Amino acid sequence: MIDSLITIAFVLSSILTVVILLLPSQYVPPRSSTGQAETEKPTVQILVLGDIGRSPRMQYHALSIARKGGKVVIIGYKESDPHPDIVSNPNITVVPLRPHPAILQTSNKLLFTIFGPLKVLFQVACLWQCLAYTTAPARWIIVQNPPSIPTLAVTSLSCFLRQTRLIIDWHNFGYSILALKLGPTHPLVKLSTWYEKTFGKSASAHLCVTDAMGRVLKKDFQLQAPILSLHDRPASHFNPISSLDERNAFLAALPEAQSVRPLLESGAVRVLVSSTSWTPDEDFSVLIEALVKYSEVAVAQPHLPDILAIITGKGPQKEMYLKQIAALEAAGKLQRVTIHTAWLTVPDYARLLASASLGVSLHTSSSGVDLPMKVVDMFGAGLPVVGWNRFEAWPELVTEGVNGMGFGSSMELTDQLVELFDDNQKLDRLRAGAQKESLRRWDDEWDPIAGALLGLT
Numbered sequence: 001m002i003d004s005l006i007t008i009a010f011v012l013s014s015i016l017t018v019v020i021l022l023l024p025s026q027y028v029p030p031r032s033s034t035g036q037a038e039t040e041k042p043t044v045q046i047l048v049l050g051d052i053g054r055s056p057r058m059q060y061h062a063l064s065i066a067r068k069g070g071k072v073v074i075i076g077y078k079e080s081d082p083h084p085d086i087v088s089n090p091n092i093t094v095v096p097l098r099p100h101p102a103i104l105q106t107s108n109k110l111l112f113t114i115f116g117p118l119k120v121l122f123q124v125a126c127l128w129q130c131l132a133y134t135t136a137p138a139r140w141i142i143v144q145n146p147p148s149i150p151t152l153a154v155t156s157l158s159c160f161l162r163q164t165r166l167i168i169d170w171h172n173f174g175y176s177i178l179a180l181k182l183g184p185t186h187p188l189v190k191l192s193t194w195y196e197k198t199f200g201k202s203a204s205a206h207l208c209v210t211d212a213m214g215r216v217l218k219k220d221f222q223l224q225a226p227i228l229s230l231h232d233r234p235a236s237h238f239n240p241i242s243s244l245d246e247r248n249a250f251l252a253a254l255p256e257a258q259s260v261r262p263l264l265e266s267g268a269v270r271v272l273v274s275s276t277s278w279t280p281d282e283d284f285s286v287l288i289e290a291l292v293k294y295s296e297v298a299v300a301q302p303h304l305p306d307i308l309a310i311i312t313g314k315g316p317q318k319e320m321y322l323k324q325i326a327a328l329e330a331a332g333k334l335q336r337v338t339i340h341t342a343w344l345t346v347p348d349y350a351r352l353l354a355s356a357s358l359g360v361s362l363h364t365s366s367s368g369v370d371l372p373m374k375v376v377d378m379f380g381a382g383l384p385v386v387g388w389n390r391f392e393a394w395p396e397l398v399t400e401g402v403n404g405m406g407f408g409s410s411m412e413l414t415d416q417l418v419e420l421f422d423d424n425q426k427l428d429r430l431r432a433g434a435q436k437e438s439l440r441r442w443d444d445e446w447d448p449i450a451g452a453l454l455g456l457t
Helices: 004-020 056-067 084-088 109-134 151-162 174-182 187-200 211-219 246-253 257-267 285-300 317-328 346-355 374-381 408-421 424-437 442-453
Strands: 043-051 071-077 092-096 141-147 167-170 207-208 226-230 269-275 306-312 336-340 358-361 385-388 404-408
Touching: 043 056, 043 109, 043 151, 056 071, 056 084, 056 092, 056 167, 056 442, 071 246, 084 092, 084 269, 109 151, 109 424, 141 151, 151 187, 151 404, 174 187, 174 257, 207 211, 207 257, 207 442, 211 226, 226 442, 246 257, 257 269, 257 306, 257 336, 269 346, 269 374, 285 317, 285 336, 306 346, 317 336, 346 374, 358 374, 358 408, 374 385, 374 424, 385 408, 404 408, 404 424, 408 424
Parallel strands: 043 071, 043 141, 071 092, 141 167, 167 207, 207 226, 269 306, 269 358, 306 336, 358 385, 385 404
Antiparallel strands: none
């Protein structure tokens, strides 16, 4: 009996020792030789369970923290090049996550319910390894949400064990995006809703992209920690180009514009730009239908300019829409419209926005309370915008008739394209409003809100 008890005690103590040894190291505030806590610039981790290069807001967080002297570690997938200033800044370190196996990616609803959990388990393992062991403990971690699964749970546990303070940066709600794929009544959507509301309470503070989202977090999520609205603003590399000759020279040099170069030189074409993630929450068919209708109107009214539509971005539905566009071109439905896709460097994308005639946003907002970052970038470049406006937060970004216009159907978008491209004065007024909006910058918004929260004022 005694021998058995000794054996059990030995096994339990061995297990306890292993558990203790496996616990991640904790963040310890630096102290002086007298034992007083020293004032230091904070160390901040920024977690993006997505492509760092396509997460502009999180990159802007990193640049702002580094500008103030803080140390930053960005954790995420490295599928495209981050902002050049991220790469060159000595205060910023990029820690890439291992991508999940391609076989686990599917758009099939049945397979999604099988592969989805396997993908989550793989992400859990990679995230835990990175947050608990690969990286040193930090004073703060800022987590982009969505995706919320498994990010919020893994990060909450890591922060508890490492004595790190968690900030959730709410761009949207994960459950509302999942509902686009599975429907709002699906059990996984209901589970995701509970999960997001539960683990949201583990944060020390919350940032959100609109006032409307802040109200939802307070009322529906019942969050007690501070909720701070931090509206997206353009980074420094998005600037208007005042010279028409400079804008035209840039457009004429673009490979995507070579087929309409004579029209560009004669002023008989307008360049329309849209950046899309090619996902269900950006219904690209709305723009395609509008361009087809515009072509019909322009054929009947030859004084209207042609349109060169340049679409930037990557995503799962891109090939499907490219086939639709090719079929429409073959059928002669786009006689006065040319559509090209492009993947540009950060500087060239900024110059494209500053040189184009009009920007288009197809973001429909799964939650109704988020806003498209692409419109912020367009305003930063002084580009007027037309966009889908059937959601609550739209007026927080666009002032109707001053810097942009909203539409709720492809027919409304067609009417706006005809109206603006038929009357240069109206388009110029919107451009003037967008250029005025470009004066509102990211650092001006970030410093008194996120900077103060992190102790970087």
